[in-house]
Amino acid sequence: MGDAAGGVTSGAGRSDHPSVLGRLADVARGTWVAENRAAGARLAACYALFLECVRQDEAGAGDGSPPGHAVVDPFDVCTGYLVAAMPISTGRAATMISLAADLTERYPAVMEALSSGRMEQRAAELLARQMATVDPAVLSRVQQEVVDDYLAAIEAGERLGARSVRESVDAIIARYDADGIRERRDAAARGRGVHIRKGADGMTNLWATLASDEAAVLAEAIDQRAAEFADPEPGASAESAQAQPDAEAADTSTYPLPERRADALLSLVCGDWGRTRAAGLGPDESPSPLRPRVTVFARGRGLDPQVEFPRTGESALQALLDMLTASDGASLEHVDPAIGAADDARRALTYRPGAALARRIRLRDGTCRHPGCTVAAEHCDIDHCRPFDHADPQRGGHTAECNLMCLCRRHHRFKTFSGWIYDLAPDGTLVVVTPDGSTMLTRPSGPLAAYRREQARAEQDAWDTQQARSPEPNAADGALQAEPTFWTRRAARRRAERARTGPDRAGPDRTRPSTGRWWSRNKPVVSRAEEQVQQLLDEILDPPPF
Numbered sequence: 001m002g003d004a005a006g007g008v009t010s011g012a013g014r015s016d017h018p019s020v021l022g023r024l025a026d027v028a029r030g031t032w033v034a035e036n037r038a039a040g041a042r043l044a045a046c047y048a049l050f051l052e053c054v055r056q057d058e059a060g061a062g063d064g065s066p067p068g069h070a071v072v073d074p075f076d077v078c079t080g081y082l083v084a085a086m087p088i089s090t091g092r093a094a095t096m097i098s099l100a101a102d103l104t105e106r107y108p109a110v111m112e113a114l115s116s117g118r119m120e121q122r123a124a125e126l127l128a129r130q131m132a133t134v135d136p137a138v139l140s141r142v143q144q145e146v147v148d149d150y151l152a153a154i155e156a157g158e159r160l161g162a163r164s165v166r167e168s169v170d171a172i173i174a175r176y177d178a179d180g181i182r183e184r185r186d187a188a189a190r191g192r193g194v195h196i197r198k199g200a201d202g203m204t205n206l207w208a209t210l211a212s213d214e215a216a217v218l219a220e221a222i223d224q225r226a227a228e229f230a231d232p233e234p235g236a237s238a239e240s241a242q243a244q245p246d247a248e249a250a251d252t253s254t255y256p257l258p259e260r261r262a263d264a265l266l267s268l269v270c271g272d273w274g275r276t277r278a279a280g281l282g283p284d285e286s287p288s289p290l291r292p293r294v295t296v297f298a299r300g301r302g303l304d305p306q307v308e309f310p311r312t313g314e315s316a317l318q319a320l321l322d323m324l325t326a327s328d329g330a331s332l333e334h335v336d337p338a339i340g341a342a343d344d345a346r347r348a349l350t351y352r353p354g355a356a357l358a359r360r361i362r363l364r365d366g367t368c369r370h371p372g373c374t375v376a377a378e379h380c381d382i383d384h385c386r387p388f389d390h391a392d393p394q395r396g397g398h399t400a401e402c403n404l405m406c407l408c409r410r411h412h413r414f415k416t417f418s419g420w421i422y423d424l425a426p427d428g429t430l431v432v433v434t435p436d437g438s439t440m441l442t443r444p445s446g447p448l449a450a451y452r453r454e455q456a457r458a459e460q461d462a463w464d465t466q467q468a469r470s471p472e473p474n475a476a477d478g479a480l481q482a483e484p485t486f487w488t489r490r491a492a493r494r495r496a497e498r499a500r501t502g503p504d505r506a507g508p509d510r511t512r513p514s515t516g517r518w519w520s521r522n523k524p525v526v527s528r529a530e531e532q533v534q535q536l537l538d539e540i541l542d543p544p545p546f
Contacts, residue, residue, distance in 0.1 A: 033117035040115030043100040046082065050097050053078045070417040076410060077418065083372035084438045090372040090411075102128050106139065109147045118151055126162060130169040133183040138176040145172050225264035226257065292324075293331040295363065295447065308363075308447040335363065337451055339426055343400045349393040353404060358382055361404045366446030369430050370411035377446060380406040383415065385424035402426040427452065 053074035060066075075097065082093040103111040103124060110127055113119040127146055134142050146169050153160055153168075160168070173180055194208045210218065295308040324330055336342070342357045353361070362377040382404055388397040397403065405424055407415060415422055421433040428444035443449070 032120070036114055036117040036120050039121040040111065040117075043096065043103060043111070043121075044115070046078075046096050047100040047104045049081060050074065050078045050101060053081075066417065072414055072417050076414050080414065080418070080420070081434070084434050084440055088372060089374055090370065091374065093372065099125060099128065107131065107143050109140075109143045113147050113151060118155075119147075123150070123165070126165055127169060130166055130184075131173065131180075133187065134173055134180040135177045142173055142176050221268055222261050222264045225267055226260040229255070229260045229263055229267075291330060293333075295333050295335060333359070335360065335448065337448060337455065339452075340401050348398040348400050350399060351388050351390065353382060353399050357399070357401065357404070360401060360448065361406060362446065363448040364401075364428050364446045365406040365444045366449065367406070368408040368411055369405045369442055369444070370407060370415070371432055371440040371442050373408060373411055375408040377406040380408045381412045383407045383412050385422050385430075405430060 057071075057074045057077075075094070078097055079090055079093045082088065082096065083090055086093075088096075099121075103114070107124075107128055110119070110124050114121060114124045127143075127150065131139065131143055131146065149168060149172065150160075150165065170181055189211065192209050192211060192214075195206070197205045199205045208215075208218075292309070342354070342360050344354070344357075347354055347357070361382050362380075365377045365380075367373065367377055368375040368380050383406075384397050384399070385403050385405055386397045388399065389395045403424065405428070414420075419435060423431045423433075425431075428449055430442045432440045432442070434440075
């Protein structure tokens with residue numbers, strides 16, 4: 001009776017519980033459908049913006065049009081407006097415009113399924129990539145069959161992974177245009193490569209796109225070396241490591257397979273000095289030593305030094321020491337962090353910056369300074385924010401740190417010919433104003449800028465501490481506040497300590513709470529002799545009245 005009333009084990013309670021979950025699942029699906037519809041509407045708006053950029057570009061053509069080298073691609077103009085309207089990167093904006101144009105012009109069936117909420121944007125992108133090389137003569141039939149097959153599968157309850165979707169689409173394409181699949185695979189083969197990108201928390205992302213046979217060879221070599229690392233003996237072979245599966249399994253908790261693979265990859269590329277000595281290899285057979293290029297910023301007092309590798313970003317000082325131990329010399333550059341330290345009055349009147357100044361600009365900016373762009377500074381041009389006056393360099397646009405910034409070639413041309421307004425502050429902060437009045441701001445993200453910001457924070461903290469100890473005069477009455485001395489600060493500390501451990505802070509049993517370790521070691525010692533002397537002095541200096 002009690003269970004039935006509580007609704008815990010009764011039949012009514014059990015039947016009511018799934019209905020609640022079902023309603024919540026329906027709400028979640030409703031938000032999924034709304035999100036898909038919103039994605040379709042966003043892509044439609046991006047395509048309309050792109051068409052307007054193209055229309056204005058064509059309207060400007062004619063006798064009064066700018067020369068060919070000064071024409072800005074409407075795609076770049078559209079990308080700039082999207083970055084100004086939404087907090088996204090330039091790459092994301094370019095992908096969005098390309099996808100909007102493809103779905104609207106080439107794959108209307110996919111666009112219709114997305115706009116109706118039946119397909120999400122990631123699935124639409126996947127289907128568009130798979131049909132990218134299909135013959136236009138059969139594309140309409142192929143895409144309609146692909147969309148119908150995909151929607152029928154998911155509405156029937158089938159949950160397809162990306163690999164299953166690709167296989168299903170290729171099966172449909174093969175019936176109409178087998179050459180399209182071969183062309184897509186040939187294009188994919190030209191996209192092979194290795195990419196390195198600076199990450200966060202001292203990490204760097206390294207990924208490679210290889211042919212399947214090439215990846216198989218690399219995977220076998222990495223796994224074989226990783227199995228050797230699992231063995232505790234440096235000279236043990238892979239067979240001995242595989243012969244002890246229990247020991248290897250126990251070791252994976254503290255030395256997991258992904259981490260062993262990372263060490264194995266470094267060992268394959270750079271060699272392993274311990275294994276070289278154990279194997280008795282000669283100097284000709286040992287790996288070549290490294291000659292790293294390192295930038296070290298000496299931090300202020302109380303701060304750790306920062307080690308910056310040009311290609312991979314910030315690392316620990318111990319990593320630099322370990323690398324120098326295994327290297328045959330290194331290239332260490334000294335950088336003065338002061339703003340304008342590399343400026344030269346004579347070189348400021350020349351168009352091309354010197355090597356030292358160019359290096360400082362790249363260290364300061366880190367990436368292309370155009371809002372939303374993430375192209376590395378090493379691959380960017382160094383541009384004058386205020387144009388250099390070739391006719392009279394004295395009039396402005398000097399080649400100095402406060403007037404130079406990194407821009408990729410695409411945004412370098414955009415800044416020169418688009419008519420947008422660019423304003424660069426001495427610390428590297430860039431303000432960009434679009435023709436319609438929208439304002440965007442970017443700050444430099446390079447290691448030199450990060451060092452300057454941290455130094456500024458340290459100096460501000462030191463100033464705040466100084467002001468707390470010696471405040472400014474009271475602006476109201478003009479009187480100077482008393483500067484706290486050692487004795488006043490000591491008395492304040494003791495008053496605070498007595499207030500914290502006094503009788504009013506005692507527990508129910510009238511015992512004081514336990515004090516900290518430092519206070520236990522440094523608690524004052526009560527001297528009976530001192531009390532008697534103090535009492536005698538009080539009687540002499542202030543005798544009681546008679």
